[in-house]
Amino acid sequence: MPLHNHKVIIDDLFTTEAMAKPLNVHRISRKERNAEAVYQMIHDELLLDGNSRQNMATFCSTWLEREVHELMEECIDKNMIDKDEYPQTAEIESRCVSMLSTLWNAKECTNHAATDCPPAIGCSTTGSSEAAMLGGMALKWNWKARRIAAGKPYDKPNLVCGPVQVCWHKFARYWEIELRELPMEKGKYMSSPKDVIAHCDENTIGVVQTLGTTFTGHYEPVADVHAALDKLQQETGLDIPMHVDAASGGFVAPFMHPEIKWDFRLPRVKSINASGHKYGLAPLGCGWVIWATEKDLPEDLIFRVNYLGGQMPTFALNFSRPGGEVVAQYYNFLRLGYEGYIKVQEAAFAAARYFAAGLEQFNLFEFINNSSKGLPLICWKLKDDATPPFSLYQLSDGLRERGWLIPTYTLPPNCEEIVVQRIVVRHGTSVDMLSLLLKDFKEVIAELTENPPLNPDKKRTSFNHS
Structure with missing residues (x-):
């Protein structure tokens, strides 16, 4: 059979009609298209992106083990929120929360029925920004409850912090909170206990300290600020809680700097957020928030729904979201352990x-x-x-x-x-x-x-x- 007989030769992809003209990318087309051609065009467009491995700006994971890629593909259909349909994925999330609670030194309870030892509580999120906002919301709700119980106004809340990531500016604007972000000084690129105390008052819902600032990577002096807040309470009666934004440091300090007290070993630290997809080594889209005890997460922030099958509590900002990132985080915890994380860091x-x-x-x-x-x-x-x-x-x-x-x-x-x-x-x-x-x-x-x-x-x- 002659080779020039085009009727029996399979067309090369780039000679097909689907590839003969540019796509209309601003309206959904009237007709369907060849799957292979559409994939190839999108694949080629993505070549115009930068190489993520050469992106020295990002804190996020840009290299993942082959097993993580495979687990992500296997979990592409799993909805993290649907705990009735995907109970094992829900169990894996719960195990991760337990592991993080231990890693960050939450008080362990052998008897969860004991009233003097409520267990830590937490959840996965789409990233550390969502987790930070959940921690901030809990601070505001608890502060409001205390103000109402004392018969005092609660219309002027403020949050005191050092140099923070933009998610805290979003939180303050969205939830109408005055953000008292302490200015930097040359040679001093993070907050000091003295500055923090100077900005606290009865309307302060909490103090945020960052374990690894976005701007310079410094750990803020969490323990020193904690001690200053203890002194403030002794002098004025103001009992101000703390939240630690450990977006990056939460997966670095426990392995590289275990001597630094920044976590639930400090009683004022009521909540911690971290990015699993940064130094936690999970793929993009994984964050965590942990509260020291159940009472630190106000009941008003928990919603219970039954329309996915079983009775299900939820307190994240997002509802439906993929479960693969949580499964991949669990893989890293099992795969690396303390020894592996220490080696990596x-x-x-x-x-x-x-x-x-x-x-x-x-x-x-x-x-x-x-x-x-x-x-x-x-x-x-x-x-x-x-x-x-x-x-x-x-x-x-x-x-x-x-x-x-x-x-x-x-x-x-x-x-x-x-x-x-x-x-x-x-x-x-x-x-x-x-x-x-x-x-x-x-x-x-x-x-x-x-x-x-x-x-x-x-x-x-x-x-x-x-």
């Missing part, structure tokens, strides 16, 4: 130290954090006496052309004039990979020095297709 810190040593050789940068004061994160600025013919923004642009995303940003008030860069070293970021990044740093710095930009102070925004 030790490797991240070792890689961070390697990068910091390499960066130091340029004699241009001053470290805000060289990974010795919290997370395996390197944050730096230009030295005060450094006068390169380019800005950090332009250095970021040059590195972006080589595929690297190195965030450049200003610090919060009162340090807006300080421009910094940062890399987050996480699981899958190898020393070899960082050696290539340092090589590109060297080449980009040389290029910018040899051909200085016209405006070395020009700020650049993130690239997008808009």
Whole structure:
């Protein structure tokens, strides 16, 4: 049979009619399309995204074991909220809550019927932002209940915190709470006990401390603030609870810095949120919130529904959501244990130290954090006496052309004039990979020095297709 007989030859995908013209991407088409062709077009469009492994800005997991990929595929149809239909997935979530409660030193109860020892309680969420908001809501509801019981007004709640992630700004705006975010000072990039106490009053629903700030990676002084709040109560009678935003540090400190008291060992810490999809090593879409005891989660925030089969309590903001991320988190807990998590985090810190040593050789940068004061994160600025013919923004642009995303940003008030860069070293970021990044740093710095930009102070925004 002649090869030129097109009637019997299977068309190459890229020669089919479906691939002959661009898609109308702003309206649903009238006709259906070939599945393979649509997949190929979307697949090819996604090639225009950056390489997540070169995204040094993100705290989120960008490398996952093969077994996690397989479990995610097996769980693609599991709805986390439907505990009647998927009881084993619900049981796995419960086991994870128990493991985290133990990891964060919640008071253990051998007899859950004992009134003096209520067990910890918690749930999975779509991320740490949702978990933080749940913790904040519980603080507000409990504060309101105390105010009502005392016959006092409850219309002016406030929340005291150091430099926080944007989710806390959202929480304050959405729930009409005054956010008393303490300003930074040069050389002091987190809250201090003295500043926290100065901003607390009878309308303070709680104090938030961050274990690994987004801006610089520092652990805030949770235990010192706790002690200051104890003293405040002795002097004024104000009994102010704490919430710890451990989005990243909650899966680092227990393994790398167990001597630091930041968790439920401190009685004022009523709730903790963390991102499973960051240093917990789960895929994107996994967060956790744990309360020290059942009484710390107000009953008013719990809804009970029966229209999915059985009687089911729910207190997350989202309802239907995938169960795969929780199953993958459980896999990591079983797979790694303490020994494995210590190895993983030790490797991240070792890689961070390697990068910091390499960066130091340029004699241009001053470290805000060289990974010795919290997370395996390197944050730096230009030295005060450094006068390169380019800005950090332009250095970021040059590195972006080589595929690297190195965030450049200003610090919060009162340090807006300080421009910094940062890399987050996480699981899958190898020393070899960082050696290539340092090589590109060297080449980009040389290029910018040899051909200085016209405006070395020009700020650049993130690239997008808009």
